[in-house]
Amino acid sequence: MTTTIAEQLSTVSLYERLGASAGIRRIVDGMVDAHLENPVIRARFQPYLNDPERVEEIKRHICAFFEMRAGGPGPYRGRCMVEAHRGMNIAEAEYVAAVDDILGTMRALGHREEERAEVLAMLYGLKDEIIRV
Template identity: 70%
Template sequence: MTTSAAEQLSTVSLYERLGGSTGIRRIVDGMVDAHLDNPAIKPRFTPYLDQPDRVEKIKQHYCTLFEELSNGPGAYDGRSMHETHRGMNIDETEYIAAMDDILETMKSLGHAEDTRKEIAAMLYALKDDIVRV
């Protein structure tokens, strides 16, 4: 019995659809660049520009978080989303802007709409731990 293309695609993990660790790093690099161009959230990221080691550490946390969320090999060991964002007073507009940057970066890298929707759902599930905490 042959397997249909749809059945074959359904067995590909989200981690694999994101391109593994290398693909996730491309997404993270692109989203950070997008955040720095996005007037809604740029002020939150520009203070780190003169701290390349800090930026790299943040990117590594993002990569590991994406790996964990996509059932990849990475295990996120950073602070919880609530703890990380406590006191930052992030509003919903900023959160949606950050999500849009991630999803647009994924689109520009050629990720399929269903994969982007899956990531959007995961990101939206984190919202209550990040907005106004």
């Protein structure tokens, strides 16, 4: 029995289709760069620019979380989304701006609409854990 390309892709995890750890790291690097340029949310990220070690730590946590949610092999040992965003009073407009940055980064990196749609669904599944005003 032969399988179609669509059937083969459906058995490959999102993690693998995003390029595994290296591909997710490229998304996270681009996302952080986009956040720093985005007038809606850049003020939240600019204070970290003077602490490159903290920026790297944040990126590692985001990568590990993203990998876990995308079906990657490693466990995530960081804080849950509620704890990670507690007290930040993130508005919906900020959340949407961050999501747009992530999807724009993925588009710029050449990720297909299917992967972007899966990531969008993943991100919107986290919305109520992040927006807590």
